[in-house]
Amino acid sequence: MGPFGSNIKVETFVDSGVPIISGNHLRGLYLDELEYNFITEEHARRLSNSLVRAGDIIFTHAGNIGQVALIPDNCDYPYYVISQRQFYLRCDKKKALPEYINYFFHSRVGQGKLLANASQTGVPSIARPSSHLKGISVVLPPIEVQLDWFETVRPMLQILNGNNKENKRLVSLRNMLLPRLMSGELSVADLSR
Incomplete structure (x- = not known):
């Protein structure tokens, strides 16, 4: 607790x-x-x-x-x-x-x-x-079966985790850039450079 x-x-x-x-x-x-x-x-x-x-x-x-x-x-x-x-x-x-x-x-x-x-x-x-x-x-299959299941789903979970981390990075970037764009401190033309 x-x-x-x-x-x-x-x-x-x-x-x-x-x-x-x-x-x-x-x-x-x-x-x-x-x-x-x-x-x-x-x-x-x-x-x-x-x-x-x-x-x-x-x-x-x-x-x-x-x-x-x-x-x-x-x-x-x-x-x-x-x-x-x-x-x-x-x-x-x-x-x-x-x-x-x-x-x-x-x-x-x-x-x-x-x-x-x-x-x-x-x-x-x-x-x-x-x-x-x-x-x-909870119905638990033997640990060997759980390990086999996890080996099958692990690549999908890694992609999911990677996507979540990338989304957080993009949100952080947006939160940093958007106020500067809205205030005119930064223009869209500046972003292409």
Whole structure:
């Protein structure tokens, strides 16, 4: 589970350090490496139960429930802290590949099981998220079959990841150039050079 809200406040943010994962980062299959808020390394060590890394699957249990994303192997940071509305699953890779479990929770069946214990009163939330997650049964083929499946889909996932990174680069370029174009500081003729 993520830390109590009082452990991560705006006053604790710093310019760089350990990034905090929020629901904004859980919009697709993989962690969306957008802009982060950061806390210091020392502060992150005090929140060691909320530290996550590549291969962990992050879930939102309050607010936009049903969000699920895997931290990919080629993530931007060695570790992260999850916010108070998240919880995570770390797979025993001898039994289950994180990619397989991530796809399960993105499926209609997986989303149904994840949201089966949801309350829509007030802020949507999953009651007892850790206990609920532990109680969800997943049909797991033998690890060898999961590895074969992953070898088949890995090239497609690499293309997907590459496209996502390129899209982020293009959005950043657009965000840098568009204000300059709109203000007249830069013209379209200048861009062709």
